[in-house]
Amino acid sequence: MARVLGIGGIFFKARDPGALSRWYADVLGIEMNDWGGAFLTPEAMAAHAGAGTVFSPFKADTTYFAPSTKDFMINFAVDDLDAVVARAAGHGVEAKVLPDEPNGRFAHIVDPEGTKIELWQPKPMG
DSSP states (O other): OOOOOSOOOOOOOOSSHHHHHHHHHHHHOOOOOTTSOOOOOHHHHHTSTTOOOOOOOOOTTOOTTTTOOSSOOEEEEOSOHHHHHHHHHHTTOOOEEOOOBTTEEEEEEEOTTSOEEEEEEEOOOO
């Protein structure tokens, strides 16, 4: 039976794609390619127990994406939340670090175009 294998990409509009790509490279360390995007391999996620891609619709009236007014949020799995938060702070980006949860540690930041970014350091669930 035909089925979805995973998320093949996240594509979205930006007022200034070049500047936003540089922000993601500088603040989060995402290696951007000359064509303007990044290729994140599944092997990098597979190397961290508990990591995976979550696909989850939220209720239309959720406030979880606040302060963003966008209808979506991007969640990035990271290998060292404290180091990523420190890197962001070095670029003037304030993170809200949340209390630890059973499936890992989380922090929230907002990109220059108002998209909420959730940083997730997964841990094995058990």
